[in-house]
Amino acid sequence: MSNSKDSLFSAKNIKLLTTPLGKENPITVQVLGICSALAVTVKMQPAFVMAISVMAVLAIGNVIISLLRKTIAPRIRIIVQLVVIASLVILVDQVLKAFVYDISKQLSVFVGLIITNCILMGRFEAFAMSNKAWPSFLDGIGNAAGYGLILIIVAFFRELLGSGTVWGYEVIPQFMYDIGYKNNGLMILPPMALIVIGIIIWIQRSRNKELIEK
Amino acid sequence: MENLISIFVRSIFIDNMIFAYFLGMCSYLAVSRTVKTSIGLGVAVIFVLGITVPVNYLINKYLLVPGALAWLSPSLADVDLSFLSFIIFIAVIASMVQLVEMVIEKFAPVLYTSLGIFLPLIAVNCAILGGSLFMQEREYANVAEATSFGLGSGVGWFLAIVGIAAIREKIRYSQIPGPLKGLGITFIITGLMGLAFMSFMGIKL
Numbered sequence: 068m069s070n071s072k073d074s075l076f077s078a079k080n081i082k083l084l085t086t087p088l089g090k091e092n093p094i095t096v097q098v099l100g101i102c103s104a105l106a107v108t109v110k111m112q113p114a115f116v117m118a119i120s121v122m123a124v125l126a127i128g129n130v131i132i133s134l135l136r137k138t139i140a141p142r143i144r145i146i147v148q149l150v151v152i153a154s155l156v157i158l159v160d161q162v163l164k165a166f167v168y169d170i171s172k173q174l175s176v177f178v179g180l181i182i183t184n185c186i187l188m189g190r191f192e193a194f195a196m197s198n199k200a201w202p203s204f205l206d207g208i209g210n211a212a213g214y215g216l217i218l219i220i221v222a223f224f225r226e227l228l229g230s231g232t233v234w235g236y237e238v239i240p241q242f243m244y245d246i247g248y249k250n251n252g253l254m255i256l257p258p259m260a261l262i263v264i265g266i267i268i269w270i271q272r273s274r275n276k277e278l279i280e281k
Numbered sequence: 282m283e284n285l286i287s288i289f290v291r292s293i294f295i296d297n298m299i300f301a302y303f304l305g306m307c308s309y310l311a312v313s314r315t316v317k318t319s320i321g322l323g324v325a326v327i328f329v330l331g332i333t334v335p336v337n338y339l340i341n342k343y344l345l346v347p348g349a350l351a352w353l354s355p356s357l358a359d360v361d362l363s364f365l366s367f368i369i370f371i372a373v374i375a376s377m378v379q380l381v382e383m384v385i386e387k388f389a390p391v392l393y394t395s396l397g398i399f400l401p402l403i404a405v406n407c408a409i410l411g412g413s414l415f416m417q418e419r420e421y422a423n424v425a426e427a428t429s430f431g432l433g434s435g436v437g438w439f440l441a442i443v444g445i446a447a448i449r450e451k452i453r454y455s456q457i458p459g460p461l462k463g464l465g466i467t468f469i470i471t472g473l474m475g476l477a478f479m480s481f482m483g484i485k486l
Contacts, residue, residue, distance in 0.1 A: 096465060101306040102407035153368040175415035179367050183407040185307040257301055258475030265468035272460035280463030
């Protein structure tokens with residue numbers, strides 16, 4: 068637990084924010100939250116909106132759970148956590164429907180599936196239940212950012228190779244198509260998301276030898 | 282009747298929970314080390330999906346959709362409670378899992394010991410909530426259709442997890458590049474299995 072004398076951005080707190088981006092990445096190392104991650108990575112915009120939604124739910128949820136941690140009876144904690152998550156997800160869903168309706172249609176059931184995203188329960192259990200509100204907030208932001216990072220990397224490659232666009236803008240010039248370049252339709256199909264993540268894990272682990280499984 | 286079979290087959294092969302929508306990946310990756318445990322989890326998923334999807338269908342139809350409360354009194358005809366669906370679905374799933382656990386413990390102790398720890402895990406399996414949300418989105422016509430969709434999705438999930446577990450048991454003896462061991466290769470194999478399952482896509486039902 069962090070010392071109360073720690074300043075708001077002490078080295079320890081900054082570490083909470085940065086380790087989930089690499090060494091403790093929720094998707095590639097902790098294997099959390101893959102369920103809803105892959106289906107939204109065909110294009111970059113939905114992936115980005117999804118990442119922001121998860122960040123909002125995870126950061127706010129972590130703070131709420133951490134504030135409540137002394138009053139929650141251990142036996143009913145899962146129900147309490149589910150109620151907190153479900154209420155936050157309803158809020159996010161309504162906000163998305165109000166402001167970015169098209170993207171919320173594309174995300175379809177996957178906004179609702181944030182509820183059963185293992186990252187949330189995983190972080191609540193592993194961190195927020197035993198830490199103060201501010202570190203929990205940073206932990207939430209950090210982990211959601213690590214999740215979002217992978218989402219956006221996967222979406223970047225799938226959109227670039229699959230549709231020839233980045234963030235909805237054409238980037239492959241017309242003459243490339245004229246001389247016979249074709250978009251790779253395979254990248255848009257669901258199985259390619261899994262293979263792209265497999266390759267990201269491969270690259271990450273060959274750079275950090277200590278992550279390799281025995 | 283034909284319609285029911287077509288929904289059933291469709292949800293097993295074409296709209297497979299794992300290969301087409303990646304639902305339930307967390308437990309799929311965590312519990313697929315041996316065939317035996319994966320069969321246990323797979324059966325539990327079929328069971329719970331087969332129960333929660335029809336229950337949520339009824340709740341959705343008679344309580345949540347716009348105008349659903351009209352059967353109570355005409356003055357409630359324009360009430361729209363659909364924004365509550367997430368929280369209600371997850372509550373139904375959590376309590377159903379609890380209920381199923383108690384019933385099995387009482388009447389089928391052998392099954393209970395073999396399903397064991399998997400039942401409580403299922404409450405937070407994305408495939409279960411995903412089943413209910415897809416059911417809501419696709420607007421099935423009656424309870425029978427929703428049930429056959431639920432069971433079919435469960436069977437599809439079962440096939441996927443047992444398949445990957447069998448492959449992972451064998452692959453332990455292969456020489457995989459170090460960094461790809463474990464998680465990495467599992468992702469890639471799942472991707473390849475997904476490609477294989479896509480060959481069912483052209484089938485018109």
